Amino acid sequence: MIDTNLFISKAEKNLLGIFEELEIIRDLNQAKVLKAFQDNRIGEEHFASVSGYGHDDLGREAIDKVYAQVFNCDSAIVRNQFVSGTHAIACALFGVLRSGDKLVSVAGAPYDTLEEVIGTRGNIRASLKGHGVEYEEISLKDGVEIDIDAIRDTINEKTTMVTIQRSRGYSLRKPIDIETMTKIIETVKIKNPECICFVDNCYGEFTEVYEPTDVGADLIAGSLIKNPGGGIVEAGGYIAGRKDLVELAAMRLTAPGIGSKGGAMFNQSRLILQGFFMAPSIVFEAVKGSILASQVFMDLGYKTTPRPDDIRTDIIQAIQLDSPERLIKFCKALQFNSPINSHLTPIPCNVPGYDDEIVMAGGTFIEGSTIELSADGPLREPYVAYLQGGLNYAHVKLALKGILEHLDIHEPA
Known part of the structure; x- marks a missing residue:
């Protein structure tokens, strides 16, 4: 079994320059939102x-x-x-x-x-x-x-x-x-x-x-x-x-x-106004977490897309797990490391609007919220976990640690 804390910490050190670039994007977007509130005299x-x-x-x-x-x-x-x-x-x-x-x-x-x-x-x-x-x-x-x-x-x-x-x-x-x-x-x-x-x-x-x-x-x-x-x-x-x-x-x-x-x-x-004002910083946390997930699983030998140094234009991180069992275990571990309904176990099921069975992990405060840390994926090849969201980076790190432990990873795949 790998030392998950050490492994994640090593991945973080490789990402410091990328995280600094994300901060610039966050700050520019926050300034844009603030100006819109000021110009429209929100009270x-x-x-x-x-x-x-x-x-x-x-x-x-x-x-x-x-x-x-x-x-x-x-x-x-x-x-x-x-x-x-x-x-x-x-x-x-x-x-x-x-x-x-x-x-x-x-x-x-x-x-x-x-x-x-x-x-x-x-x-x-x-x-x-x-x-x-x-x-x-x-x-x-x-x-x-x-x-x-x-x-x-x-x-x-x-x-x-x-x-x-x-x-x-x-x-x-x-x-x-x-x-x-x-x-x-x-x-x-x-x-x-x-x-x-x-x-x-x-x-x-x-x-x-x-x-x-x-x-x-x-x-x-x-x-x-x-x-x-x-x-x-x-x-x-x-x-x-x-x-x-x-x-x-x-x-x-x-x-x-x-x-x-x-x-x-x-x-x-x-809530709509307050959420919009918070959004640039919350999105920053989510993107930062997805980049860390990409680095961690890439270091373990899994195919991840986007890769850590790719341009980010959405908050979704795809991790190719190559087996239905591993996809289900991934989602179970994320659910267990969620603040809400951590005691529940995700199982694949049919979801309206989708053709394949879907397994979803979403211990979120708002049902279906994907700016909160969640993961899902269809039970079809190549069995990809789509990880998204994260209201704060610290939670993403904790969840990644739990996922690695639950997958029982001993060495890079």
Whole structure:
């Protein structure tokens, strides 16, 4: 059995320079958020809640303005009525696309839950395809890289929208960093200036200095129980970008004629504002922890992606474990080293929206929160544990120690 404390400490020493770079990103993002709060004169009056239809909710309007400024775009809708990131994305897609329009995914197959939204599986009648939207996927180069040439060859005047999934989802493809995203958007706009560039921004907020809307994305969406909620927002999502597109998405969430002007916030405005203010620092802790996990498991001989010195553009760390037993043991160990429900044992099961059985470890204060330390993975080859989140770096270190001990690692694999 290895000395886990010594092993982790050695890994940390190799990462000091990388951690210093992360601090710069955190500080720049924190300054950006602080300025948005100051410019929009956020005060205690914005914490108050209204009931019923939610008309004239000062807090809701202020939250939308803060998000729009931070994401450097025209407009935003931030609502606890979004039940998940998938719901926010679905509202954006269904709000904007119409029968006869064409949607192209430029990064291969999307995240599992979006397959049913698009209509590549599940209830086709309820999907975009069922509503007459044409869909096409551009395969990745060698299964991992964005194929710019294929994007250039595919996009034409009939392409209404491209969807760009920033994070990797349940795959080993590279997440799309802002530099690569800039190339994608520029390529699309050269071929069709009217094509809408939509970005699934889940897991990516505040991992880099710039956001997709800084480099030409027309519309983005994400979840408040991921990065921008700072670990304290109880539910919700956001959509941000061009004003006309955001309003169409808002009308999908509510109704035509209501759009972004209705919806009570159920006394959540303070938490949404506070979580957003905390988010750059919380994301820093999570990314720092994921880099440590990458280094530790790489030192043990496992395939990890991203590698410790790769550019980080999301909070997800993929660790290839190569067997279902090891994946399940990994998740059991993480659950045991969680603050909530540490006495429970994760077991693989079917989860709505996913095609394979999933094993999930999530001893989180907020159910399903992935800015809190959690791990999951589908029971399919090559049996990858997707580790994400961490409200503080110290907890990630403790959990890694517990995982190594539970896996009974004696020497590098």
